[in-house]
Amino acid sequence: MPSNKATAAAPIATGVLLAGTAAREVAQHGLELWTTLALAGGLSAVAVGLGVLTGLSGFDSDDDLDGHHDRTTVALAGLALTSLAVGAGIALA
Numbered sequence: 001m002p003s004n005k006a007t008a009a010a011p012i013a014t015g016v017l018l019a020g021t022a023a024r025e026v027a028q029h030g031l032e033l034w035t036t037l038a039l040a041g042g043l044s045a046v047a048v049g050l051g052v053l054t055g056l057s058g059f060d061s062d063d064d065l066d067g068h069h070d071r072t073t074v075a076l077a078g079l080a081l082t083s084l085a086v087g088a089g090i091a092l093a
Contacts, residue, residue: 008053015045015080034086041083044076051076 019042022035029035051073 005053008049010049011045011052011080012049015042015047015049018042018045018084037083037086041080044080044083048073048076048080 019039022038022042025032025035026039
């Protein structure tokens, strides 16, 4: 089983790249719908990665009895995925 550091690296790196690109576009062209979604998706991906890194991964619910972390991680992952899909759809349209 991979370590938490290796598992957290992908969403953190992807989130930083996505949020950075969105922030640069906001600075150059102003606030648009797809840049807002990209920024939200990037920040959500970073939050999921940090949750995995710090051990708050909701997908590993052996030590989590109340399910709070599980709902939080699934919500952040869902927000990241939805933002990515809608942003890609708007950018391609």
